[in-house]
Amino acid sequence: MAQASLDLALHGRRFGAVAIGASAGGVNALIDILPGLPRSYPLPIVVVLHVMRGRQNQLVDVFRQRVELRVEEAADKDALAPGTLYFAPADYHLSIEEGGVFSLSLEPPVHFARPAIDMTMESAADVYGRGLCGVLLTGANHDGAAGLAAIGKAGGLTVVQEPAEAQVAVMPNEAIRRRAPDLVLPLRDIRKLLAMLTGEVG
Template sequence: MTGQMKRQLRFPIRKRVDAVVLGASAGGIDALCVLLEDLPAVWRLPMAVVLHLPEEHESRLAEIFAQRLPIPVHEANDKMPVSAGSLYFAPPGYHLSIERERTFSLSCEPPVLFSRPSIDLLMGSAADAYGPALAGFLLTGANDDGAQGLHCIHLAGGLTAVQEPGEAQIPTMPQAAIARHIPDYVLPLRELRNLLLQLEAVHEH
């Protein structure tokens, strides 16, 4: 790991974050379970997730995580407002983006990097909507989707975090993001979880 990567969470996070977007592919369900486990019931940050799934299969992600978490969990619908304290999953077969008025938009545009939904599209649109008040987390996965989107968040002044490639079930996705730009944080899942909790604490104040 390069010494430029910020590995410590002991310095205070002064930047207020108003939303979090997350992307993962192969191994992503297990990674999300670790990242989001035992979230406090009082939670204010909206979180939107793209997890690559086969288009032909109905997604049960919202149902699965609603049973595990104390916060509202939804499959995102077109024109649905992005509400504080909720977790949203992109439906399979649709690109998910966030409009500037902070509502979700679904589209059937062609796949990006063989993926629909595309992590890049969610992150890029969210960077336009939230600017520096956005955090992006990229986890395990087997392709380059998310590297460009995370870079868009960086260019907008937002916070970027990547799962430690050596810990990831499939390291390709975090490695591609690190090659594109040096994220603010490259951390194991447990420490990414601590970072997420810190972002919520800063948001609360």
């Protein structure tokens, strides 16, 4: 996508947070888009990945070696901080409450997943509204489609990985089918877009 098109998508927006969801193939996709963001990045990035129980701390360790951002596992009642990459803990749903504070719960799985992307994105949309950027990457089920739609309805920016590029295209395709996203991009352009979310644009 041309730089001018990315500029147009961001024009006049001010962002407070980024929410990213992924499943099968998501680790490799994240490794493509997150390195290069500076430690001074002005936004928190919250990632929900479908992982096996007990694997979440490994993700934190893996990404601490690859990104400049501070990397943490999201903890109950912690406030979101700029320049920090948060991973939802395994086997807990992760929500964001008013004031930008994490909340963990043990409600039943959604789309067979806990954490569920939908729960995180829907709660983040309620808190950040137009100031949220939601990104849905590769994955093998429908989790995240409703969450990304909620971000769009709240006025946030919605981005889906180009299905033809995704390791598993089910999740991106379902998101596109459910509600047309603002942008459908390959990973190289998602990486460029994230780097541009540095406050007010235009």
